[in-house]
Amino acid sequence: MTTVSLVPYDEALDRYDPVIGLETHVELSTASKMFCGCPTEFGAPPNTQICPVCLGLPGSLPVTNRAAIEHTMRIGLALGCSIAEWCRFARKNYFYPDMPKDFQISQYDEPLCVEGGIDIDVDGSTYRVEIERVHLEEDTGKSLHVGGATGRIHGADYSLVDYNRAGIPLVEVVTKPIAGTGREAARVARAYVTELRDLVRGLGASDARMEQGSLRCDVNVSLAPKGSSTWGTRTETKNVNSFRSVERAVRFEVERQAALIDAGERIVQETRHFHEDTGTTSPGRSKEEAQDYRYFPEPDLVPLAPPREFVQGLLDALPELPAARRRRVATEHGFSDLDMSQMANTGVLDLVAATIAAGAAAGAARGWWMGYLVGKASESDIDVHDLQITPEQLARVVALESEGALTNKLARQVVDAVLGGEGEPDTVIATHGWVVADDGAIVAAVDQAIAAQPDVVERIRGGNLKAIGPLVGAVMKTTGGQADAAKARTLILERLGVSE
Amino acid sequence: MQLTRMTAVDVAARIASREVSALDVTQAHLDRIRAVDDKVHAFLHIDEEGALAQARRVDAGEVTGPLAGVPLAVKDLFVTRGVPTTCSSRILDGWIPPYDATVVQRLRDAGVVMLGKTNMDEFAMGSSTENSAFGPTHNPWDLARVPGGSSGGSSAAVASYEATLAIGTDTGGSIRQPAAVCGLVGVKPTYGGVSRYGMVAFSSSLDQAGPFGRTVLDTALLHAAMAGHDPRDSTSIDAAVPDVVGAARSGDVRGLRVGIVKELTGEGYQPGVEQRFREAVDVLADLGAEVVEVSCPHFAYALPAYYLIAPSECSSNLARFDGMRYGLRVGDDGTRSAEEVMSQTRAAGFGPEVKRRIILGTYALSSGYYDAYYGQAQKVRTLITRDFASAFEQVDVLVSPTTPTTAFPIGERVDDPMAMYLADLATIPSNLAGNAAMSLPCGLSPDDGLPVGLQIMAPAMADDRLYRAGSALEAALVERWGHPLFEEVPEL
Amino acid sequence: MPSITREEVAHLARLARLAMNDEELDHLATQLDVILASVARVGEVAAADIPPTSHSVPLTNVFRDDIITPSLPREEVLAAAPAAEDGRFRVPRILDEEP
Ligand SMILES: [Mg+2]
Numbered sequence A: 001m002t003t004v005s006l007v008p009y010d011e012a013l014d015r016y017d018p019v020i021g022l023e024t025h026v027e028l029s030t031a032s033k034m035f036c037g038c039p040t041e042f043g044a045p046p047n048t049q050i051c052p053v054c055l056g057l058p059g060s061l062p063v064t065n066r067a068a069i070e071h072t073m074r075i076g077l078a079l080g081c082s083i084a085e086w087c088r089f090a091r092k093n094y095f096y097p098d099m100p101k102d103f104q105i106s107q108y109d110e111p112l113c114v115e116g117g118i119d120i121d122v123d124g125s126t127y128r129v130e131i132e133r134v135h136l137e138e139d140t141g142k143s144l145h146v147g148g149a150t151g152r153i154h155g156a157d158y159s160l161v162d163y164n165r166a167g168i169p170l171v172e173v174v175t176k177p178i179a180g181t182g183r184e185a186a187r188v189a190r191a192y193v194t195e196l197r198d199l200v201r202g203l204g205a206s207d208a209r210m211e212q213g214s215l216r217c218d219v220n221v222s223l224a225p226k227g228s229s230t231w232g233t234r235t236e237t238k239n240v241n242s243f244r245s246v247e248r249a250v251r252f253e254v255e256r257q258a259a260l261i262d263a264g265e266r267i268v269q270e271t272r273h274f275h276e277d278t279g280t281t282s283p284g285r286s287k288e289e290a291q292d293y294r295y296f297p298e299p300d301l302v303p304l305a306p307p308r309e310f311v312q313g314l315l316d317a318l319p320e321l322p323a324a325r326r327r328r329v330a331t332e333h334g335f336s337d338l339d340m341s342q343m344a345n346t347g348v349l350d351l352v353a354a355t356i357a358a359g360a361a362a363g364a365a366r367g368w369w370m371g372y373l374v375g376k377a378s379e380s381d382i383d384v385h386d387l388q389i390t391p392e393q394l395a396r397v398v399a400l401e402s403e404g405a406l407t408n409k410l411a412r413q414v415v416d417a418v419l420g421g422e423g424e425p426d427t428v429i430a431t432h433g434w435v436v437a438d439d440g441a442i443v444a445a446v447d448q449a450i451a452a453q454p455d456v457v458e459r460i461r462g463g464n465l466k467a468i469g470p471l472v473g474a475v476m477k478t479t480g481g482q483a484d485a486a487k488a489r490t491l492i493l494e495r496l497g498v499s500e
Numbered sequence B: 001m002q003l004t005r006m007t008a009v010d011v012a013a014r015i016a017s018r019e020v021s022a023l024d025v026t027q028a029h030l031d032r033i034r035a036v037d038d039k040v041h042a043f044l045h046i047d048e049e050g051a052l053a054q055a056r057r058v059d060a061g062e063v064t065g066p067l068a069g070v071p072l073a074v075k076d077l078f079v080t081r082g083v084p085t086t087c088s089s090r091i092l093d094g095w096i097p098p099y100d101a102t103v104v105q106r107l108r109d110a111g112v113v114m115l116g117k118t119n120m121d122e123f124a125m126g127s128s129t130e131n132s133a134f135g136p137t138h139n140p141w142d143l144a145r146v147p148g149g150s151s152g153g154s155s156a157a158v159a160s161y162e163a164t165l166a167i168g169t170d171t172g173g174s175i176r177q178p179a180a181v182c183g184l185v186g187v188k189p190t191y192g193g194v195s196r197y198g199m200v201a202f203s204s205s206l207d208q209a210g211p212f213g214r215t216v217l218d219t220a221l222l223h224a225a226m227a228g229h230d231p232r233d234s235t236s237i238d239a240a241v242p243d244v245v246g247a248a249r250s251g252d253v254r255g256l257r258v259g260i261v262k263e264l265t266g267e268g269y270q271p272g273v274e275q276r277f278r279e280a281v282d283v284l285a286d287l288g289a290e291v292v293e294v295s296c297p298h299f300a301y302a303l304p305a306y307y308l309i310a311p312s313e314c315s316s317n318l319a320r321f322d323g324m325r326y327g328l329r330v331g332d333d334g335t336r337s338a339e340e341v342m343s344q345t346r347a348a349g350f351g352p353e354v355k356r357r358i359i360l361g362t363y364a365l366s367s368g369y370y371d372a373y374y375g376q377a378q379k380v381r382t383l384i385t386r387d388f389a390s391a392f393e394q395v396d397v398l399v400s401p402t403t404p405t406t407a408f409p410i411g412e413r414v415d416d417p418m419a420m421y422l423a424d425l426a427t428i429p430s431n432l433a434g435n436a437a438m439s440l441p442c443g444l445s446p447d448d449g450l451p452v453g454l455q456i457m458a459p460a461m462a463d464d465r466l467y468r469a470g471s472a473l474e475a476a477l478v479e480r481w482g483h484p485l486f487e488e489v490p491e492l
Numbered sequence C: 001m002p003s004i005t006r007e008e009v010a011h012l013a014r015l016a017r018l019a020m021n022d023e024e025l026d027h028l029a030t031q032l033d034v035i036l037a038s039v040a041r042v043g044e045v046a047a048a049d050i051p052p053t054s055h056s057v058p059l060t061n062v063f064r065d066d067i068i069t070p071s072l073p074r075e076e077v078l079a080a081a082p083a084a085e086d087g088r089f090r091v092p093r094i095l096d097e098e099p
């Protein structure tokens, strides 16, 4: 790979104004596909969820999944969009092996939802992101590239295609160009995608798991000299598959484009691909000829004309949206401004709120996410949202801990096991036989510890309560960590007739 | 008693009364196919085993109904589970579909015996059945002439007594035109009246499946068995099927207002065709119909609009034949890319007419040309629909010759696409508007002795009017001739 | 009067994934010229304020319920494929990411 010269991000944005734009694809969590009854479950063996329709067999015809239309409209409404009174699907024509019909049923000039917007908070500042459109289309299959050095598409000998994903409903949310974010461009981009993820999850419209590809993002970036009245040429970076990558992709494009402009070169309007390993982008195939998708109205599907009262009903039934929930969480649970901004900055606010909603105490919920899970995520270099634990699961652990059924140490072990994919907390506990030692066992362990360490006992009796450590340690060791340390301490002091 | 010469009504009644067995009827047709199909080449595939098995089910009383045991020929555009389906294209050579078209399923359930799959113009693109990768079909009235198209295998099969009934598809006239030139009754039902699920798409917004028969009543019975709402087809109309059988049984045109479409007669129409058409209209008037002339000024633009819309939709519908998932794959030598293999496969798999239309459609949809071609054609479509609407305010049905000429000689138009396209001049408007239309025989042209078809057009979901008028006209003409027209078809 | 060049036909053939040699391109260009001249007649109709018709059937809002129905047996589907491997469709190497 050729070395690209870069201008450091902050320096670049001292001299250039960035404009960003985001196209986010969200796979809906309907039970069946967009136009047929095949299941949508992730991870099924390849090509076991296909039928004549989603495999595009000759003669097959699509019939629209009502739930997919409703989810799309709910997403649009939650983003403040208006819902088209009449619109059609269109065919987007291009050949690609993982697209069974060699056209995609999508929407073109008549999207289902238009003209909305959402406020994004970054470090206490609010940025308005205008939404241009929200439309519905079908997903493609997935290719596995075989041979070559890297397993990547380039240099592969051939590919193996799995069409299970083909035909899963895919909502595309397109922002208008976002200007005026300055040095925060990269973080605004990330915060927007995070917010969108929280929103669609909150609506129950999608799992929005970036690591499973059910939320994918294309990032547009352009630069113009500061104060310039016109925008620069933009690039579109595809394949951005984590929140962190969204931020990195914007940063890299800013740095790359600034260097090119500095060198007097022209930015090429092109599609680029993001590389997770290096955090860089590279150009797609050089376009000998521009794509011409030859859109036309899909003749196999009749127009959509959502009745107004139905749309109003969807609007009235929307659940509380993430932004409103955050405001409520702050006031209801007494989080300080500092707590709020810390939680927002680490991106766990909604997770904390959801954990509280699932029954956990506010302090415990905050403590677990901020203290333990953020650390776990950064250990494995993934976004905290991509940890394999749900707020409900965490709330269960918190509940067990507060009941005394788990010690803090055991609780962490349970959380680790859930993260490791061992299943629900109760399953994990049952599998491992993790139980808090009963009082009798602790008392026996306390007596054993006292008998074994007379010198320590002497010091405690002499008033040095800080010397208790080795005794507590011995109790924990004897009980295999299943005793509660605070309880052991109280029992030891009680046994020795010493008061705090 | 010749089992192959009977009407469907007759054969079904005799099977139901156990006078003959479905097995005998089926075997008689299989024998007939074996005897004459070398000359006609109506069939691409005979499903002898499936046909005999179905006949046995009928004989065992497992399935009953007005068409139980009646032999049927199926255009090779309908997918049939376990039975090869090629659309007369090399690109689908060897493909065995894993599912049945809804129409096929319904007819199986009705006890119809499917003999096999019939030849056609490749992917239904053509008016002569010469655009088949597997060779042309011959018109039983004159083996040197075309049987019409694209459903020419189906029309030839019924006209040669190889099958009692047949199903075809009509995108621009592909049922009515072959019916006309083979002396049969053929109907394009209202768009949305018959399911398109499992019918390989040529032009989705125009395609409609329909019946062929030797009589109006036979055709009505098949129509009724095929039609009706299908939840698998989003464009299927969720309403009761018009009572086509009742209408065919009670033919009557007294007081019926019949409009001759001014734009569909005169210049470009063979004199003998025009003559037989006029005579038939006089018969209608004699029977008590009020005959007037009406003008549909935009019909003049139907042909160009059609040759933009149909190729545009086909360029997209036929994209899926890329050699990746089923059918032919050419050029995969381990070095070529998927893109190259797709291009090689499609180049080898499609015939010239299909390629021509794909390229034409690709052009018409291209950015920069869309508005002038595809967009403008869709507006013309609106105007044609309005022409029909105002005509149907004045009259109950419209009539015209079905085709400008009788069957033309094989080979005459293969190198002249524009001349070929003219065969559908009169039939195309009904596809663009989505209304119902029928062709029925109105005599043999005095200039060449070949069958002439009269087209009746009715508003959408008024398919019953076709049968009411058609059966009245048929009865009067048969009385005049002294026998049904198809009895004049030469012995093969 | 449209006059379509060999290069334009070649572009269309690439878009439509139809391999064609120069002779075929030239032949097709000649034919397309005739056909386009004829179909261009749609432009003679004054239709500025006429809405286009994409569907001849007056239906809207046709949906299915979100219910799972059986998929096809994989072996049957793959048996019809030109090439298959490991439960997947085997296709020649793909030149670039999805456009
Ligand atoms: Mg898209």
Ligand SMILES: [Zn+2]
Binding pocket: A033, A036, A037, A038, A049, A050, A051, A052, A053, A054, A055, A167
């Ligand atoms: Zn499916």
